[in-house]
Amino acid sequence: xxxxxxxxxxxxxxxxxxxxxxxxxxxxxxxxxxxxxxxxxxxxxxxxxxxxxxxxxxxxxxxxxxxxxxxxxxxxxxxxxxxxxxxxxxxxxxxxxxxxxxxxxxxxxxxxxxxxxxxxxxxxxxxxxxxxxxxxxxxxxxxxxxxxxxxxxxxxxxxxxxxxxxxxxxxxxxxxxxxxxxxxxxxxxxxxxxxxxxxxxxxxxx
Numbered sequence: 105x106x107x108x109x110x111x112x113x114x115x116x117x118x119x120x121x122x123x124x125x126x127x128x129x130x131x132x133x134x135x136x137x138x139x140x141x142x143x144x145x146x147x148x149x150x151x152x153x154x155x156x157x158x159x160x161x162x163x164x165x166x167x168x169x170x171x172x173x174x175x176x177x178x179x180x181x182x183x184x185x186x187x188x189x190x191x192x193x194x195x196x197x198x199x200x201x202x203x204x205x206x207x208x209x210x211x212x213x214x215x216x217x218x219x220x221x222x223x224x225x226x227x228x229x230x231x232x233x234x235x236x237x238x239x240x241x242x243x244x245x246x247x248x249x250x251x252x253x254x255x256x257x258x259x260x261x262x263x264x265x266x267x268x269x270x271x272x273x274x275x276x277x278x279x280x281x282x283x284x285x286x287x288x289x290x291x292x293x294x295x296x297x298x299x300x301x302x303x304x305x306x307x308x309x310x
Contacts, residue, residue: 109263110136112169112205113256114160115248116177116192119143121156122248125167126238126256130264133257135238137167138249153195160199172200173259175251176209210258215251218258230254 108128115122125137141159143152164172174197177190193209200207210218217223220233231250235243237257244250 109171109260110167110169111256111259112160112163112167112172112200113252113254113259114172114174114193114196115251115255116174116189116196117248118152118156118188118192119145120246120248121159121192121196122246122250122252123160123163124244124249124253124256125163125169126253126260128260128264130257130260133238133260135240135253137163138244138253139163140246140249149191153191156192156195157199160196161203164199164203164205169205171259171263172196172205172207173255174207174209175215175255176211178211208259208262210255210262214262215254215258218261219254227251 111126111128113122113124113126119142121141123137123139123141124135126133127136139159141156143155147155174193177186177193197207213223216225216230219225219237220229222229225233227247227250231243231247231254234240234250234253234257238253244253
């Protein structure tokens with residue numbers, strides 16, 4: 105299938121690390137696997153990192169994704185939280201490198217803009233869009249899993265965009281879809297879904 109791709113999305117965290125495997129193409133994504141790895145502060149740091157590495161590596165071995173997408177660690181007012189998140193992200197990078205899988209990092213704003221159409225979208229909006237785009241019956245829990253799926257969706261969408269830039273007719277079709285959504289009076293997340301063909305009447309899921 106053209107545009108087919110399997111992506112492992114990672115929302116890094118030391119206490120909770122969200123993982124989501126999504127299959128493309130970008131306009132018809134579906135969930136293959138979702139998981140939240142948990143470690144406790146009472147466990148020595150090196151053992152917590154080992155547990156994350158083993159969990160991520162196991163998921164890669166089972167599903168053999170074409171790519172791993174990790175949410176990039178940005179500055180945080182809480183230095184301890186930022187350090188823990190950075191350590192978890194490093195573990196994900198190591199697991200992917202060890203398996204020979206290419207890794208791409210995305211900032212939280214990249215993910216929000218791609219999935220929700222708004223770089224300032226809150227977690228609730230992103231989770232709702234993830235649920236709709238993947239055709240799920242309920243919002244993924246915990247929030248770390250929804251975030252990981254959003255990262256995977258971001259990679260699918262960005263990869264598709266890279267292909268479209270070399271295909272003028274296809275790029276024009278996407279632009280036309282956005283225009284149709286705007287003319288229909290749909291706004292916010294509905295316009296974003298309609299433009300991607302994921303609302304009734306837009307050629308998507310019913």
